Amino acid sequence: MSARLDEKLEPIYQEVLHRNPGESEFHQAVREVLETMGPVLVKYPEFADKKIIQRICEPERQIIFRVPWQDDRGEIHINRAFRVEFNSALGPYKGGMRFHPSVYLGIIKFLGFEQIFKNALTGMPIGGGKGGSDFDPKGKSDDEIMRFCQSLMTELYRHLGEYTDVPAGDIGVGSREIGYMFGQYKRITNRYESGIFTGKGIGWGGSLARKEATGYGTVFFTHEMLKARGDTLEGKKVVVSGSGNVAIYAIEKAHELGAKVIACSDSAGVIIHEAGIDLETVKRIKEVERRRIKAYLEVHKDAKYVEDGNIWSVPCDIALPCATQNELNGKDAELLIKNGCIAVAEGANMPSTPEGIQVFQAAKIAYGPGKAANAGGVATSALEMQQNASRDSWSFDYTQKRLEEIMIGIHKSCYETADEFGAPGNYVIGANIAGFLKVARAMDAMGVI
Ligand code: NAP
Numbered sequence: 001m002s003a004r005l006d007e008k009l010e011p012i013y014q015e016v017l018h019r020n021p022g023e024s025e026f027h028q029a030v031r032e033v034l035e036t037m038g039p040v041l042v043k044y045p046e047f048a049d050k051k052i053i054q055r056i057c058e059p060e061r062q063i064i065f066r067v068p069w070q071d072d073r074g075e076i077h078i079n080r081a082f083r084v085e086f087n088s089a090l091g092p093y094k095g096g097m098r099f100h101p102s103v104y105l106g107i108i109k110f111l112g113f114e115q116i117f118k119n120a121l122t123g124m125p126i127g128g129g130k131g132g133s134d135f136d137p138k139g140k141s142d143d144e145i146m147r148f149c150q151s152l153m154t155e156l157y158r159h160l161g162e163y164t165d166v167p168a169g170d171i172g173v174g175s176r177e178i179g180y181m182f183g184q185y186k187r188i189t190n191r192y193e194s195g196i197f198t199g200k201g202i203g204w205g206g207s208l209a210r211k212e213a214t215g216y217g218t219v220f221f222t223h224e225m226l227k228a229r230g231d232t233l234e235g236k237k238v239v240v241s242g243s244g245n246v247a248i249y250a251i252e253k254a255h256e257l258g259a260k261v262i263a264c265s266d267s268a269g270v271i272i273h274e275a276g277i278d279l280e281t282v283k284r285i286k287e288v289e290r291r292r293i294k295a296y297l298e299v300h301k302d303a304k305y306v307e308d309g310n311i312w313s314v315p316c317d318i319a320l321p322c323a324t325q326n327e328l329n330g331k332d333a334e335l336l337i338k339n340g341c342i343a344v345a346e347g348a349n350m351p352s353t354p355e356g357i358q359v360f361q362a363a364k365i366a367y368g369p370g371k372a373a374n375a376g377g378v379a380t381s382a383l384e385m386q387q388n389a390s391r392d393s394w395s396f397d398y399t400q401k402r403l404e405e406i407m408i409g410i411h412k413s414c415y416e417t418a419d420e421f422g423a424p425g426n427y428v429i430g431a432n433i434a435g436f437l438k439v440a441r442a443m444d445a446m447g448v449i
Pocket of ligand 1: 044111169170171172173214242243244246247265267268322323324325347348349374375377378421
Protein backbone atom coordinates (compact mmCIF):
# COMPACT_ATOMS: atom_id res chain seq x y z
CA MET A 1 0.00 0.00 0.00
CA SER A 2 1.21 3.51 -0.82
CA ALA A 3 1.55 6.29 1.75
CA ARG A 4 -1.38 8.72 2.20
CA LEU A 5 -1.26 11.95 0.28
CA ASP A 6 -1.38 15.39 1.89
CA GLU A 7 -4.90 16.92 1.75
CA LYS A 8 -3.80 19.56 -0.79
CA LEU A 9 -2.21 16.91 -2.99
CA GLU A 10 -4.96 14.26 -3.06
CA PRO A 11 -7.24 16.34 -5.37
CA ILE A 12 -4.30 16.98 -7.68
CA TYR A 13 -3.67 13.24 -7.91
CA GLN A 14 -7.37 12.52 -8.49
CA GLU A 15 -7.35 15.05 -11.33
CA VAL A 16 -4.31 13.31 -12.89
CA LEU A 17 -6.16 9.96 -12.71
CA HIS A 18 -9.25 11.51 -14.26
CA ARG A 19 -7.43 13.29 -17.09
CA ASN A 20 -5.13 10.37 -17.99
CA PRO A 21 -7.26 7.21 -17.78
CA GLY A 22 -5.56 3.83 -18.14
CA GLU A 23 -2.00 5.18 -17.87
CA SER A 24 -1.00 3.20 -14.78
CA GLU A 25 2.77 3.75 -15.02
CA PHE A 26 2.23 7.50 -15.34
CA HIS A 27 -0.09 7.46 -12.31
CA GLN A 28 2.55 5.54 -10.34
CA ALA A 29 5.32 8.02 -11.21
CA VAL A 30 3.16 11.04 -10.33
CA ARG A 31 1.99 9.52 -7.05
CA GLU A 32 5.54 8.71 -6.00
CA VAL A 33 6.50 12.37 -6.44
CA LEU A 34 3.31 13.78 -4.84
CA GLU A 35 3.82 11.61 -1.74
CA THR A 36 6.94 13.65 -0.97
CA MET A 37 5.60 17.13 -1.80
CA GLY A 38 3.61 17.84 1.41
CA PRO A 39 6.46 19.58 3.29
CA VAL A 40 7.37 21.58 0.17
CA LEU A 41 3.94 23.19 0.01
CA VAL A 42 4.15 24.03 3.72
CA LYS A 43 7.49 25.76 3.21
CA TYR A 44 6.63 27.32 -0.17
CA PRO A 45 2.83 27.94 -0.21
CA GLU A 46 3.28 30.18 -3.28
CA PHE A 47 3.87 27.06 -5.41
CA ALA A 48 0.42 25.79 -4.41
CA ASP A 49 -1.20 29.18 -5.16
CA LYS A 50 0.45 29.25 -8.58
CA LYS A 51 -0.55 25.64 -9.33
CA ILE A 52 3.03 24.68 -10.17
CA ILE A 53 2.43 20.99 -9.38
CA GLN A 54 -0.68 20.81 -11.58
CA ARG A 55 1.26 22.47 -14.39
CA ILE A 56 4.20 20.08 -14.02
CA CYS A 57 1.82 17.09 -14.26
CA GLU A 58 0.49 18.24 -17.65
CA PRO A 59 2.92 17.82 -20.59
CA GLU A 60 3.57 20.97 -22.58
CA ARG A 61 3.04 19.03 -25.83
CA GLN A 62 2.29 15.42 -26.84
CA ILE A 63 2.88 14.15 -30.35
CA ILE A 64 1.46 10.81 -31.54
CA PHE A 65 2.03 9.63 -35.09
CA ARG A 66 1.88 6.73 -37.52
CA VAL A 67 5.06 4.97 -38.65
CA PRO A 68 4.49 2.80 -41.72
CA TRP A 69 7.40 0.67 -42.98
CA GLN A 70 8.07 -2.36 -45.20
CA ASP A 71 9.79 -5.53 -44.05
CA ASP A 72 12.32 -7.47 -46.16
CA ARG A 73 9.52 -9.50 -47.79
CA GLY A 74 7.71 -6.33 -48.85
CA GLU A 75 4.94 -6.61 -46.25
CA ILE A 76 3.75 -3.30 -44.83
CA HIS A 77 3.63 -2.74 -41.04
CA ILE A 78 2.16 0.15 -39.10
CA ASN A 79 3.57 1.19 -35.74
CA ARG A 80 2.66 4.06 -33.47
CA ALA A 81 5.24 6.51 -32.17
CA PHE A 82 5.19 9.16 -29.46
CA ARG A 83 7.15 12.18 -28.35
CA VAL A 84 6.04 13.77 -25.10
CA GLU A 85 7.60 17.20 -24.61
CA PHE A 86 6.95 17.47 -20.91
CA ASN A 87 8.67 20.50 -19.46
CA SER A 88 11.09 23.08 -20.87
CA ALA A 89 11.53 25.37 -17.85
CA LEU A 90 15.23 24.55 -17.56
CA GLY A 91 16.19 23.95 -21.19
CA PRO A 92 15.22 22.09 -24.37
CA TYR A 93 13.24 18.88 -23.87
CA LYS A 94 15.73 16.08 -23.31
CA GLY A 95 15.13 12.34 -22.95
CA GLY A 96 15.54 9.12 -24.88
CA MET A 97 13.53 7.17 -27.44
CA ARG A 98 12.38 3.66 -26.48
CA PHE A 99 11.52 0.92 -29.01
CA HIS A 100 9.69 -1.93 -27.29
CA PRO A 101 6.32 -3.64 -27.93
CA SER A 102 5.07 -2.56 -24.48
CA VAL A 103 5.35 1.15 -25.37
CA TYR A 104 2.15 3.21 -25.19
CA LEU A 105 1.41 6.76 -24.11
CA GLY A 106 1.36 5.90 -20.37
CA ILE A 107 4.92 4.51 -20.47
CA ILE A 108 6.28 7.49 -22.37
CA LYS A 109 4.53 9.90 -19.99
CA PHE A 110 5.93 8.18 -16.89
CA LEU A 111 9.41 8.31 -18.38
CA GLY A 112 9.00 11.94 -19.46
CA PHE A 113 7.69 12.95 -16.04
CA GLU A 114 10.64 11.29 -14.25
CA GLN A 115 12.99 12.93 -16.71
CA ILE A 116 11.95 16.45 -15.62
CA PHE A 117 13.24 15.94 -12.08
CA LYS A 118 16.23 13.83 -13.10
CA ASN A 119 17.42 16.42 -15.58
CA ALA A 120 16.98 19.18 -13.02
CA LEU A 121 19.10 17.22 -10.53
CA THR A 122 22.02 17.08 -12.96
CA GLY A 123 22.34 20.87 -12.73
CA MET A 124 22.58 21.01 -16.53
CA PRO A 125 20.33 23.27 -18.67
CA ILE A 126 17.94 20.59 -19.93
CA GLY A 127 14.17 20.17 -19.74
CA GLY A 128 12.31 16.85 -19.69
CA GLY A 129 10.86 14.78 -22.54
CA LYS A 130 10.67 11.22 -23.77
CA GLY A 131 9.60 9.31 -26.87
CA GLY A 132 9.36 5.92 -28.41
CA SER A 133 7.39 3.41 -30.38
CA ASP A 134 5.69 0.04 -29.97
CA PHE A 135 8.07 -1.27 -32.66
CA ASP A 136 9.94 -4.45 -31.62
CA PRO A 137 13.54 -4.41 -32.88
CA LYS A 138 14.10 -8.05 -31.85
CA GLY A 139 14.58 -10.36 -34.82
CA LYS A 140 14.55 -7.53 -37.37
CA SER A 141 17.27 -7.19 -40.00
CA ASP A 142 19.50 -4.10 -40.14
CA ASP A 143 17.63 -2.98 -43.27
CA GLU A 144 14.27 -3.27 -41.51
CA ILE A 145 15.56 -1.28 -38.54
CA MET A 146 16.87 1.36 -40.96
CA ARG A 147 13.57 1.65 -42.84
CA PHE A 148 11.65 1.94 -39.60
CA CYS A 149 13.97 4.62 -38.20
CA GLN A 150 13.82 6.59 -41.46
CA SER A 151 10.03 6.47 -41.50
CA LEU A 152 9.81 7.55 -37.87
CA MET A 153 12.20 10.46 -38.41
CA THR A 154 10.30 11.63 -41.49
CA GLU A 155 7.66 12.88 -39.03
CA LEU A 156 9.70 13.48 -35.88
CA TYR A 157 12.32 15.73 -37.50
CA ARG A 158 9.97 18.73 -37.59
CA HIS A 159 9.62 18.67 -33.80
CA LEU A 160 13.34 18.50 -32.99
CA GLY A 161 16.05 21.12 -32.69
CA GLU A 162 19.12 21.94 -30.68
CA TYR A 163 17.09 24.56 -28.76
CA THR A 164 13.78 22.66 -28.84
CA ASP A 165 13.94 18.92 -28.30
CA VAL A 166 16.98 16.62 -28.26
CA PRO A 167 16.31 12.85 -28.08
CA ALA A 168 18.76 10.06 -27.19
CA GLY A 169 18.61 6.25 -26.76
CA ASP A 170 16.77 4.02 -24.28
CA ILE A 171 15.54 0.42 -24.36
CA GLY A 172 15.90 -0.90 -27.92
CA VAL A 173 17.61 2.25 -29.17
CA GLY A 174 21.42 2.27 -29.31
CA SER A 175 23.97 3.84 -31.63
CA ARG A 176 22.75 1.83 -34.66
CA GLU A 177 19.21 3.25 -34.38
CA ILE A 178 20.48 6.74 -33.50
CA GLY A 179 22.69 6.63 -36.61
CA TYR A 180 19.73 5.84 -38.87
CA MET A 181 17.55 8.52 -37.25
CA PHE A 182 20.28 11.17 -37.31
CA GLY A 183 21.06 10.31 -40.95
CA GLN A 184 17.43 10.79 -41.98
CA TYR A 185 17.22 14.11 -40.09
CA LYS A 186 20.34 15.35 -41.91
CA ARG A 187 18.97 14.22 -45.25
CA ILE A 188 15.56 15.87 -44.85
CA THR A 189 16.81 19.16 -43.43
CA ASN A 190 20.09 19.38 -45.35
CA ARG A 191 21.72 20.47 -42.09
CA TYR A 192 24.46 18.76 -40.10
CA GLU A 193 23.15 19.68 -36.66
CA SER A 194 25.02 17.46 -34.24
CA GLY A 195 23.08 18.95 -31.36
CA ILE A 196 19.70 17.43 -32.33
CA PHE A 197 20.51 13.94 -30.97
CA THR A 198 22.81 12.58 -28.27
CA GLY A 199 24.28 9.10 -27.96
CA LYS A 200 25.74 9.52 -31.46
CA GLY A 201 28.68 7.38 -32.60
CA ILE A 202 32.24 8.43 -31.90
CA GLY A 203 33.55 10.10 -35.05
CA TRP A 204 30.24 11.74 -36.02
CA GLY A 205 29.51 13.97 -33.04
CA GLY A 206 29.19 11.47 -30.19
CA SER A 207 30.89 11.88 -26.83
CA LEU A 208 33.39 9.47 -25.37
CA ALA A 209 31.97 7.92 -22.17
CA ARG A 210 28.31 8.53 -23.17
CA LYS A 211 27.74 4.84 -23.86
CA GLU A 212 29.16 3.98 -20.44
CA ALA A 213 27.64 6.92 -18.58
CA THR A 214 24.35 5.59 -17.18
CA GLY A 215 25.84 2.37 -15.81
CA TYR A 216 29.00 4.06 -14.55
CA GLY A 217 26.95 6.85 -12.98
CA THR A 218 24.73 4.37 -11.15
CA VAL A 219 27.79 2.76 -9.61
CA PHE A 220 29.33 6.15 -8.70
CA PHE A 221 26.05 6.99 -6.96
CA THR A 222 26.05 3.63 -5.14
CA HIS A 223 29.58 4.29 -3.98
CA GLU A 224 28.57 7.70 -2.62
CA MET A 225 25.64 6.16 -0.70
CA LEU A 226 27.99 3.59 0.83
CA LYS A 227 30.60 6.22 1.70
CA ALA A 228 27.91 8.25 3.49
CA ARG A 229 27.51 5.15 5.71
CA GLY A 230 31.25 4.68 6.20
CA ASP A 231 31.45 1.79 3.73
CA THR A 232 32.80 1.16 0.19
CA LEU A 233 32.19 -1.11 -2.80
CA GLU A 234 35.38 -3.08 -2.19
CA GLY A 235 34.67 -6.81 -1.93
CA LYS A 236 30.88 -6.46 -2.22
CA LYS A 237 28.76 -9.06 -4.04
CA VAL A 238 26.51 -7.39 -6.61
CA VAL A 239 23.63 -8.53 -8.80
CA VAL A 240 22.65 -6.51 -11.86
CA SER A 241 19.39 -7.15 -13.71
CA GLY A 242 19.39 -6.86 -17.49
CA SER A 243 22.34 -7.14 -19.85
CA GLY A 244 21.74 -4.11 -22.05
CA ASN A 245 23.52 -0.78 -22.20
CA VAL A 246 22.99 0.28 -18.58
CA ALA A 247 23.62 -3.18 -17.08
CA ILE A 248 26.85 -3.82 -19.02
CA TYR A 249 28.52 -0.60 -17.92
CA ALA A 250 27.25 -0.89 -14.35
CA ILE A 251 28.98 -4.29 -14.23
CA GLU A 252 32.16 -2.80 -15.71
CA LYS A 253 32.41 0.03 -13.16
CA ALA A 254 31.42 -2.20 -10.22
CA HIS A 255 34.31 -4.52 -11.13
CA GLU A 256 36.69 -1.56 -11.50
CA LEU A 257 35.79 -0.33 -8.02
CA GLY A 258 36.53 -3.70 -6.43
CA ALA A 259 33.09 -5.31 -6.25
CA LYS A 260 32.18 -8.69 -7.77
CA VAL A 261 29.07 -8.96 -9.95
CA ILE A 262 27.74 -12.51 -9.73
CA ALA A 263 24.49 -12.36 -11.72
CA CYS A 264 22.87 -10.63 -14.67
CA SER A 265 19.85 -11.39 -16.87
CA ASP A 266 17.71 -10.67 -19.90
CA SER A 267 13.97 -11.01 -20.41
CA ALA A 268 14.32 -14.79 -20.91
CA GLY A 269 16.44 -15.79 -17.89
CA VAL A 270 19.16 -15.25 -15.32
CA ILE A 271 22.89 -16.08 -15.40
CA ILE A 272 24.53 -16.75 -12.03
CA HIS A 273 28.31 -16.99 -12.01
CA GLU A 274 29.80 -17.07 -8.53
CA ALA A 275 33.33 -16.69 -9.96
CA GLY A 276 32.24 -13.26 -11.24
CA ILE A 277 30.48 -12.29 -14.49
CA ASP A 278 32.89 -12.27 -17.43
CA LEU A 279 31.95 -8.98 -19.05
CA GLU A 280 33.77 -9.53 -22.34
CA THR A 281 31.53 -12.53 -22.98
CA VAL A 282 28.39 -10.54 -22.11
CA LYS A 283 29.47 -7.69 -24.39
CA ARG A 284 30.11 -10.05 -27.30
CA ILE A 285 26.75 -11.81 -26.88
CA LYS A 286 24.73 -8.64 -26.42
CA GLU A 287 26.54 -5.84 -28.25
CA VAL A 288 27.98 -7.77 -31.20
CA GLU A 289 25.97 -10.97 -31.74
CA ARG A 290 22.64 -9.68 -30.32
CA ARG A 291 21.81 -13.10 -28.83
CA ARG A 292 20.14 -14.30 -25.59
CA ILE A 293 22.17 -14.24 -22.35
CA LYS A 294 21.83 -18.03 -22.17
CA ALA A 295 24.71 -18.19 -24.68
CA TYR A 296 27.01 -17.27 -21.74
CA LEU A 297 26.96 -20.98 -20.80
CA GLU A 298 28.75 -21.86 -24.06
CA VAL A 299 31.86 -20.18 -22.63
CA HIS A 300 31.42 -20.67 -18.88
CA LYS A 301 30.38 -24.19 -17.99
CA ASP A 302 30.60 -23.40 -14.26
CA ALA A 303 27.88 -20.72 -14.53
CA LYS A 304 24.20 -21.47 -13.97
CA TYR A 305 21.28 -20.38 -16.18
CA VAL A 306 17.74 -20.18 -14.80
CA GLU A 307 15.04 -19.81 -17.46
CA ASP A 308 12.48 -17.22 -16.27
CA GLY A 309 14.47 -17.03 -13.02
CA ASN A 310 14.17 -14.37 -10.36
CA ILE A 311 17.48 -12.53 -10.09
CA TRP A 312 16.46 -10.99 -6.75
CA SER A 313 16.59 -14.42 -5.13
CA VAL A 314 20.38 -14.47 -5.62
CA PRO A 315 21.98 -13.47 -2.26
CA CYS A 316 23.99 -10.25 -2.59
CA ASP A 317 25.19 -7.14 -0.75
CA ILE A 318 24.09 -4.75 -3.48
CA ALA A 319 21.31 -4.93 -6.07
CA LEU A 320 21.32 -2.79 -9.21
CA PRO A 321 18.07 -3.10 -11.18
CA CYS A 322 19.06 -2.05 -14.72
CA ALA A 323 16.39 -3.62 -16.98
CA THR A 324 12.91 -2.09 -16.91
CA GLN A 325 10.02 -0.62 -14.89
CA ASN A 326 8.36 -2.60 -12.08
CA GLU A 327 10.85 -5.47 -12.28
CA LEU A 328 11.34 -5.61 -8.49
CA ASN A 329 8.23 -5.98 -6.29
CA GLY A 330 7.59 -6.08 -2.54
CA LYS A 331 8.31 -9.79 -2.25
CA ASP A 332 11.56 -9.43 -4.20
CA ALA A 333 12.57 -6.59 -1.89
CA GLU A 334 11.83 -8.74 1.19
CA LEU A 335 13.94 -11.52 -0.28
CA LEU A 336 16.85 -9.14 -0.90
CA ILE A 337 16.69 -7.81 2.68
CA LYS A 338 16.42 -11.32 4.14
CA ASN A 339 19.55 -12.32 2.20
CA GLY A 340 21.54 -9.38 3.61
CA CYS A 341 21.32 -6.73 0.87
CA ILE A 342 22.49 -3.32 2.18
CA ALA A 343 22.09 -1.08 -0.89
CA VAL A 344 19.92 -0.77 -3.99
CA ALA A 345 20.54 1.76 -6.75
CA GLU A 346 18.28 1.97 -9.78
CA GLY A 347 20.00 2.03 -13.16
CA ALA A 348 16.59 1.53 -14.79
CA ASN A 349 13.65 3.93 -14.57
CA MET A 350 11.12 3.05 -11.83
CA PRO A 351 12.24 -0.61 -11.57
CA SER A 352 10.99 -0.95 -7.98
CA THR A 353 7.25 -1.04 -7.32
CA PRO A 354 5.86 1.22 -4.55
CA GLU A 355 5.70 -1.86 -2.28
CA GLY A 356 9.35 -2.66 -3.05
CA ILE A 357 10.40 0.90 -2.16
CA GLN A 358 8.49 0.71 1.13
CA VAL A 359 10.32 -2.48 2.10
CA PHE A 360 13.72 -0.87 1.39
CA GLN A 361 12.82 2.23 3.36
CA ALA A 362 11.42 0.28 6.31
CA ALA A 363 14.64 -1.76 6.42
CA LYS A 364 16.63 1.52 6.30
CA ILE A 365 19.03 0.24 3.66
CA ALA A 366 20.62 2.70 1.22
CA TYR A 367 18.08 3.07 -1.59
CA GLY A 368 18.87 5.31 -4.57
CA PRO A 369 15.85 5.98 -6.84
CA GLY A 370 16.39 6.01 -10.61
CA LYS A 371 15.88 9.73 -11.07
CA ALA A 372 19.03 10.30 -9.02
CA ALA A 373 21.02 7.08 -9.50
CA ASN A 374 20.71 6.84 -13.30
CA ALA A 375 21.00 10.55 -14.10
CA GLY A 376 24.59 10.07 -15.32
CA GLY A 377 23.37 9.12 -18.80
CA VAL A 378 21.45 12.29 -19.46
CA ALA A 379 24.12 14.37 -17.72
CA THR A 380 26.70 13.04 -20.16
CA SER A 381 24.25 13.70 -23.00
CA ALA A 382 24.33 17.33 -21.86
CA LEU A 383 28.14 17.12 -21.97
CA GLU A 384 27.81 15.79 -25.54
CA MET A 385 25.65 18.84 -26.35
CA GLN A 386 28.34 21.11 -24.89
CA GLN A 387 31.00 19.47 -27.05
CA ASN A 388 28.79 19.75 -30.14
CA ALA A 389 28.03 23.42 -29.45
CA SER A 390 31.74 24.25 -29.21
CA ARG A 391 32.69 21.84 -32.06
CA ASP A 392 35.05 20.13 -29.65
CA SER A 393 35.58 16.60 -28.39
CA TRP A 394 36.88 15.75 -24.98
CA SER A 395 38.98 12.79 -23.84
CA PHE A 396 37.38 9.75 -22.19
CA ASP A 397 39.11 10.49 -18.88
CA TYR A 398 38.03 14.13 -18.79
CA THR A 399 34.40 13.27 -19.65
CA GLN A 400 34.32 10.48 -17.09
CA LYS A 401 35.73 12.85 -14.46
CA ARG A 402 32.94 15.34 -15.22
CA LEU A 403 30.39 12.52 -14.94
CA GLU A 404 31.79 11.45 -11.58
CA GLU A 405 31.69 15.02 -10.26
CA ILE A 406 28.09 15.38 -11.42
CA MET A 407 27.07 12.12 -9.67
CA ILE A 408 28.81 13.23 -6.46
CA GLY A 409 26.94 16.54 -6.74
CA ILE A 410 23.57 14.79 -7.26
CA HIS A 411 24.21 12.59 -4.24
CA LYS A 412 25.13 15.61 -2.12
CA SER A 413 22.09 17.56 -3.21
CA CYS A 414 19.70 14.62 -2.48
CA TYR A 415 21.39 13.87 0.84
CA GLU A 416 21.32 17.47 2.07
CA THR A 417 17.76 18.10 0.88
CA ALA A 418 16.54 14.97 2.67
CA ASP A 419 18.22 16.26 5.84
CA GLU A 420 16.73 19.73 5.43
CA PHE A 421 13.22 18.29 5.12
CA GLY A 422 13.61 16.09 8.19
CA ALA A 423 14.17 12.75 6.45
CA PRO A 424 17.89 11.97 6.74
CA GLY A 425 19.09 9.21 4.40
CA ASN A 426 15.83 9.22 2.40
CA TYR A 427 17.02 9.70 -1.19
CA VAL A 428 13.46 9.53 -2.57
CA ILE A 429 12.47 12.64 -0.65
CA GLY A 430 15.83 14.28 -1.36
CA ALA A 431 15.72 13.65 -5.13
CA ASN A 432 12.08 14.62 -5.60
CA ILE A 433 12.30 17.83 -3.61
CA ALA A 434 15.71 18.97 -4.90
CA GLY A 435 14.61 18.34 -8.52
CA PHE A 436 11.18 19.90 -8.01
CA LEU A 437 12.49 23.11 -6.45
CA LYS A 438 14.79 23.83 -9.40
CA VAL A 439 11.98 23.38 -11.91
CA ALA A 440 9.37 25.18 -9.79
CA ARG A 441 11.56 28.26 -9.29
CA ALA A 442 12.24 28.51 -13.01
CA MET A 443 8.55 28.07 -13.88
CA ASP A 444 7.57 30.68 -11.31
CA ALA A 445 10.07 33.17 -12.72
CA MET A 446 8.69 32.73 -16.24
CA GLY A 447 5.07 33.52 -15.33
CA VAL A 448 1.93 31.64 -16.34
CA ILE A 449 3.07 29.91 -19.54
P1 NAP B 1 18.70 -1.94 -23.44
O1 NAP B 1 20.12 -1.76 -23.84
O2 NAP B 1 17.68 -2.15 -24.48
O3 NAP B 1 18.67 -3.13 -22.37
C1 NAP B 1 17.51 -3.44 -21.68
C2 NAP B 1 17.75 -4.70 -20.87
O4 NAP B 1 16.62 -4.93 -20.04
C3 NAP B 1 17.91 -5.96 -21.73
O5 NAP B 1 18.74 -6.86 -21.07
C4 NAP B 1 16.47 -6.48 -21.80
O6 NAP B 1 16.40 -7.87 -22.05
C5 NAP B 1 15.97 -6.15 -20.43
N1 NAP B 1 14.51 -5.93 -20.49
C6 NAP B 1 13.86 -4.96 -21.22
N2 NAP B 1 12.54 -5.07 -21.06
C7 NAP B 1 12.34 -6.09 -20.21
C8 NAP B 1 11.19 -6.68 -19.67
N3 NAP B 1 9.95 -6.23 -19.96
N4 NAP B 1 11.37 -7.71 -18.81
C9 NAP B 1 12.62 -8.16 -18.50
N5 NAP B 1 13.75 -7.62 -19.01
C10 NAP B 1 13.61 -6.61 -19.86
O7 NAP B 1 18.17 -0.66 -22.59
P2 NAP B 1 19.00 0.27 -21.61
O8 NAP B 1 19.34 1.50 -22.34
O9 NAP B 1 20.05 -0.51 -20.93
O10 NAP B 1 17.86 0.67 -20.55
C11 NAP B 1 17.58 -0.10 -19.39
C12 NAP B 1 16.84 0.74 -18.37
O11 NAP B 1 17.64 1.89 -18.01
C13 NAP B 1 15.51 1.33 -18.82
O12 NAP B 1 14.64 1.42 -17.71
C14 NAP B 1 15.88 2.72 -19.28
O13 NAP B 1 14.77 3.59 -19.28
C15 NAP B 1 16.90 3.09 -18.23
N6 NAP B 1 17.82 4.17 -18.57
C16 NAP B 1 18.60 4.09 -19.67
C17 NAP B 1 19.48 5.12 -19.95
C18 NAP B 1 20.44 5.06 -21.12
O14 NAP B 1 21.29 5.94 -21.22
N7 NAP B 1 20.39 4.04 -21.96
C19 NAP B 1 19.52 6.24 -19.12
C20 NAP B 1 18.73 6.28 -17.98
C21 NAP B 1 17.88 5.24 -17.72
P3 NAP B 1 15.93 -8.37 -23.52
O15 NAP B 1 17.07 -8.02 -24.42
O16 NAP B 1 15.71 -9.81 -23.35
O17 NAP B 1 14.69 -7.60 -23.83
